[in-house]
Amino acid sequence: MEITLTHYLLLAMTVFLTGMVGFVVRRNAIVMLMCVELMLSSVNIVFAAYSRFHANADGHVFVLMNFAVAAAEAAIGLAILVEIFRRRRTVNVDDLKALME
């Protein structure tokens, strides 16, 4: 069987939806961060596949930038989480109630 663009897109959509469902279902903040990373990675698959399909480098450039931004976002997220964990001793988002009215 030949692997075509459609297969890559289906794979990417599966990974994206996995991340999305995980984000909605899981309550552990670190797992939620991981799910966001999963969604960002699935976007990379789409960009890489289309880059190959269109035979130009735009998509590849996007993938590299995406890696850098995703890493920066994870770093900031974990830093804030450490600060929250020091106070609350938990990373469960249901326990983050300081802002509830």
Next chain:
Amino acid sequence: MNELIVPNLSSQWGALLPYLIVAVGGLLVMVVDSFVRTLKKDHLSYLTMFILICVVIVQIVGRRTDGDLLGGMMITGDFTRFFNYLFAGIGVMTTIFATGLYDREGRYRPEFYPLLLFSILGMMILVAANDLLTIFLGLETMSLATYILVGGVRGNIRSSEAGFKYLILGGFSSAFLLMGMALIYGFAGGTGFADIAHAMKTQNPDVLIVGLGSALMLVGFGFKVAMVPFHMWTPDVYDGAPTYVTGFMATAIKAAAFAILVRFVILMQPQLAFAWYPVLVALTILTMSFGNLVALAQSNIKRMLAWSSVAHAGYLLLGVVTLISPSVGGSDMMMRSQEIGESAGAAILFYLVGYALMNLAAFGIINVMNHKSGEDAVDINRYAGLSRRQPLAAATLGIALLSLAGIPPFVGFMAKFYLFSAVVRAGLIPLAVIGVINSLISVYYYLRVLVVMYMKEPEDTSYHGTELVSVVTSGVLALLVIWLGVMPDAFHRAALVIFRQIHF
């Protein structure tokens, strides 16, 4: 972008200078903070203001080299200069409001200034974007810096939680935005706006991939502008963030997001006008109504202003909807419909400036109230009798709130007037009616604060205390609110000229 382009940089220095000043300035503030030990606390804020004022000066006196920059990645012109002035102004105001923060929090927080500059840099890049990649990088530069501004007050659990909430939902929404960009790239075969516009003209845009792509990108932008149903972060984040950061977010981020949203919908108009127009209209109505109705029930002034900012996002979306309404036509616009599009665009620009002025004035006063009482001054009832203790602060907050409610002679009224008249001219009369009903509802919750300030006796628990510099700055902003409300014509004409440039 297929062939290797070596941009002719020497001719582009002039146009790049504002961006370079902010970028290098941000780094400079960091270095100065680390290495100059004899610094007084205020010096960093003077340096930050100096950098932002430099941007304004460079833009005024510099040679105007408009057009593509860096091989088509960015585009500069009156539109970007307009927003750069706005961001620099908001940045200076935020710096003034933030400078007193050491006294309250008892802690030196120097990272605020470089982060503010980097956030502004991201906004400037975002507005100048002429490529999906530039949109992404600008948006993330802006957002990443703002996440830390919101969540970076150490030892304050409310700030940390707000920051985390903003970050995790922001990451979630940028995943949608990116997926949308990927699909549009797949459709167009390039990430430049020129590639996309070309593909829109030559290929059939009514296909699943571009429909899905533009919808996902709208979700991403909708999150940043707090469009219902992507607004859930707004009250919590606005409430938990330090007040000066809330003011910055409510004005600058909203302006940047709307600037790029306007350019995006114009670019994707042939597709959006047909497939997503009804959805956008529905979301606009929901955004206005939901924001105003929930704001009615708030007793916390920061949350109230957060919901009011959702409602104002709805009014601004009215302008966006008008811009792409089928009556305004496709890329081959007729003369009359182009005029309507221009008046809607100019109304958005006018609204953004007016909204920035009145919101900054309001948050400036709320920030001062925080200042002396040592806790967040968010309870509306404890503003009782402010008019007797601090007439200037009360008058400024009053003017800002009346202007937000859209009462003449303030700028909020003129902004709504221009916006609704553009909507009416496009033939969308039901939408205009809903908008007017909404602004009538909003009068109630803005006036409630005024009643508390002016009609009630001060109590022991009432907020008090002044920090003169911030109050006077807010007062000046309030004067601008009146001035722009009384004499809006010149500015509105300028907005028309500016907007005409981005109709491509």
